Amino acid sequence: MEQINTIGRRKASVARIYVKKGGGNITVNGKDYKDYFPLNHIQFKVVDPLLTVEVLQEYDINVNVKGGGYKGQAEAIRLGISRALSKINEDYRKPLKVKKYLVRDARVVERKKFGKPKARKSFQFSKR
Numbered sequence: 001m002e003q004i005n006t007i008g009r010r011k012a013s014v015a016r017i018y019v020k021k022g023g024g025n026i027t028v029n030g031k032d033y034k035d036y037f038p039l040n041h042i043q044f045k046v047v048d049p050l051l052t053v054e055v056l057q058e059y060d061i062n063v064n065v066k067g068g069g070y071k072g073q074a075e076a077i078r079l080g081i082s083r084a085l086s087k088i089n090e091d092y093r094k095p096l097k098v099k100k101y102l103v104r105d106a107r108v109v110e111r112k113k114f115g116k117p118k119a120r121k122s123f124q125f126s127k128r
Contacts (some may be wrong), residue, residue, distance in 0.1 A: 004087050008080025011108055017018030019078035019088070022060025028077070032039060037074060045074040049101050050080040053092040079104060 001021060005069065008015045028036040037043050050056045061081060065073045082101035086093040090108065096102050110119040 001088065004084050006080045006083040006087065008076040008078065008083065010075040010079065010105055011068045011072035013072040013076040013079035015063055015065040015073065015076035015080045017077065017084050018062040019059050019081070019084040021058065024059070026061045026063070028063045033063075037070060039070075042070055042074045042075060043076050045071075046081070048099075049078055049085055049096055052095050052099060052101070053089075055083055055092075056087070059088075076106065 003018055003020045005019075006017045008017060026033040028046075033046050034043055037046065047056060050059070061084075063077055063080070065077060066094070067073075068076070078101060082096045086096060086102060112119055
């Protein structure tokens with residue numbers, strides 16, 4: 001196995017994932033993922049696919065991510081890692097699919113409409 005690359009998207013975030021055999025290093029935009037995502041529950045989103053199939057120390061993962069906020073970026077990375085793992089070994093697909101890590105969450109922010117302050121909010125209506 002050389003290097004496997006996949007892509008993950010969520011909201012406005014796009015993550016490019018590069019996976020190869022190694023010692024379990026996860027790098028996001030040149031930094032360790034624990035430095036890039038300081039919150040524990042966000043760090044867990046990044047490593048959860050690896051914990052699900054029990055291969056946390058087997059692969060080195062390099063990530064380039066841009067756009068969106070930290071939560072959208074973490075979920076984009078999670079989708080990309082899950083796709084890469086299912087490419088590596090077809091047996092990993094079922095446990096990842098059960099946790100819905102191979103599903104692209106298509107929900108994005110609704111656009112603002114003209115004549116309104118936000119997407120759906122209206123100005124106060126006065127009958128008289």
